[in-house]
Amino acid sequence: MFVSRRRTSDDVKAATSLLGTGLSDYEIGRRTGVSRSSIQRWRTRGAPRSACDPPPNWRVPDGRSYSYLLGVYLGDGYLVNASARSPVLEISLDPKYPGIVDECSAAIQRVAEARAKATIRTTPKGEAIRLVATSRLWPLLFPQHGPGKKHERVIALATWQQDIVDRFPREFLRGLIHADGSRVVNRFKVKLASGPREYEYLRYFFTNLSADIRALFCASCDQLGVHWTRSSHKNISIADRRSVAILESFVGPKNLCGRRDLNPQALSSTGT
Secondary structure, three states, rough: OOOOOEEHHHHHHHHOOOOOOOHHHHHHHHHHHOHHHHHHHHHHHHOOOOOOOOOOOOOOOOOHHHHHHHHHHHHEEEEEEEOOOOEEEEEEEOOOOOOHHHHEEEEEEHHHOOOOOOOOEEEEEEEEEEEEEEEOOOOHHHOOOOOOOOOOOOOOHHHHHHHHHHOOHHHHHHHHHHHHHHEEEEEEEEEEEEEEEEEEEEEEEEOOOHHHHHHHHHHHHHHHHOOOEEEOEEEEEEHHHHHHHHOOOOOOOOHHOOOOOOHHHHHHHHOO
């Protein structure tokens, strides 16, 4: 399985600085290690926004919570009035999973010391929870913010963000799956000499239109030894038994998020 090297903000700067020099996409990729497809995308859609680096003495107060919140933000979050005095983080969540709403709210409190407010709104797909929190730190914490949809622009982690994700890959994957993932039970029947038998197995999916965000998901899977495959242009599938067991150890069913009274056997036997 081929996996491209994880791209950092330094890689982006190096590649975009060569776009106007007359070099081919292939040559820029060879010099910088950035994939040719990314360079082609930057030529047609414009150079990515430069990542925002924090002040020298500033540190994210809770890296574990930030890694989770970053995953949720990349899936279902965006910033409003990012240049104003009071930038607002909005996250769209499914009301079927109140435990995820609570976990996101707690992460917001730990990362930015901001209080999140949840309201219900109606969307073309039905009702959704709109989780909103105000903090002047949001543009610094999420330098990926920008106009337009995420899959229509470049998404690259700043070096300091990548360092946190490398330290807390489980939390990052948990956030991404809570935002854009699913856990399903696949069932199938087999005709045997002794009669028909029905089997079932767990499977995880991660669905996102952004190739950059899918690459970040896959990179953290690789770090943890989780085997993944592409089931479509926007879907990443994890069906290998060992890999599913790894995800079960820190993700599990969305409807049980926040419950600490369950053991791993209960997680494995409960639906999503």
